[in-house]
Amino acid sequence: MGETRLRVAFMGTPEFAAAALAALAPAHDIVCAYSQPPRPAGRGYRLAPSPVHALAERLGIAVRTPVSLKSAAEQQAFAALEADIAVVAAYGLILPPPILDAPRLGCVNIHASLLPRWRGAAPIARAIIAGDAQTGITLMRMDAGLDTGPMLTRETLPIDPTDTAETLHDALAALGARMIGPLLADLAAGRIAATPQPAEGATYAAKIDKAEARIDWSKPAAQVSAHIRGLSPFPGAWCELAGERLKLLNAVVAEGDGEPGTALDDRLAIACGSGAIRPTRLQRAGAKPADAAGFLNGRPVPKGTRLG
Structure with a gap:
């Protein structure tokens, strides 16, 4: 007997997130993909869709690119999707409580570190710069804090002395894409419980300047x-x-x-x-x-x- 197909709202922007969307699309009903608005790119500075936006369009998935989710209208439109769960990966917008509370199974974030270490915007770069021996993917249930929600599962990945932010990004994107499908199956079947993040060891991965x-x-x-x-x-x-x-x-x-x-x-x-x-x-x-x-x-x- 196959696993339950869920109604998934996907929220992400860069290649890191596109890998997860590609993994989920065959197994679940992606009711909408949210992404950052198109940005000027290339020599001509023409507006270009994000990797998630472009992939969603190729897959025939509806795309929304709001500049904010704070308005009542945006929150009502999200709730109207009647999503079972939202999967979030490097989206780039804050999710207000009405967004977090709308899906039946909540919002799950694919975060590229072993939480609580390296909460924030640049966990991959910060792990390498700090000389960490390992990093990984944490799948967490989102709350109103910055990457502070309870953990659902995580896997470690060693950092090689020759790794760059680019090579480690690609390895973590593949790991996150592999982990998210089994997690959704476990959540749908009630087979997994969340674990609060420990208070010790929390660090902040500030955006690279x-x-x-x-x-x-x-x-x-x-x-x-x-x-x-x-x-x-x-x-x-x-x-x-x-x-x-x-x-x-x-x-x-x-x-x-x-x-x-x-x-x-x-x-x-x-x-x-x-x-x-x-x-x-x-x-x-x-x-x-x-x-x-x-x-x-x-x-x-x-x-x-x-x-x-």
Whole structure:
């Protein structure tokens, strides 16, 4: 006997959320997809739908893109969907109590951290920058707080020393997409209970600010590497090389010591406050990303070069 098909309101915006929508659509009735409004994109700055919006349209799912859910009209329209459950993933709007209370089984959030660590907007980047050994997906029942609701289930994922925010995002998106279907089946059958988040260990994952992207070579090598990888590909950690801004998109810890910001050899080992890093992927202004060998072929960096 198959699992119960639910009436699902899906609420999400980026690729992370689109992976979950793609997983749910065959098994449930997606009564509506909510997403952030189209934004200017590309060289022509034409309005482009979000990944969730575009996928929903391809799947024949109705899409709504309100700028807010605070009005009585929006809340009534949501309630009129008569959804059994709302699944929320990186949506970007606050859900007022009337929205949270409308679905019969409540609202479930796919959050990309092991709550209560890294509540907030940028859990993937913050986990890498902090040097965490692992992260994961927490599926939680939403309440009025910021990622404070009780947990339904979670799975861990190790953070590899070469992971960037991009690679970890893709792995977590796939994990969340795999977890959400079985959770909905368990909720529909009454097979799962929520567990309150522990009070200890809560941290806040503040939105990434471009102002924090400049590399501080005085920090230890492990911290510099984590900073580079956590901000890759956007906004991209950067330094200056001969007055030109240079983005470092991946880096590994290397052997060597010297004056912070100084090239220790001709293969781009760069001294940090302690130890050194070796960038493995770089991007010059106006150019495409390149691996270290390709970059050095076009722009040698001799031993003793100072990077600002």
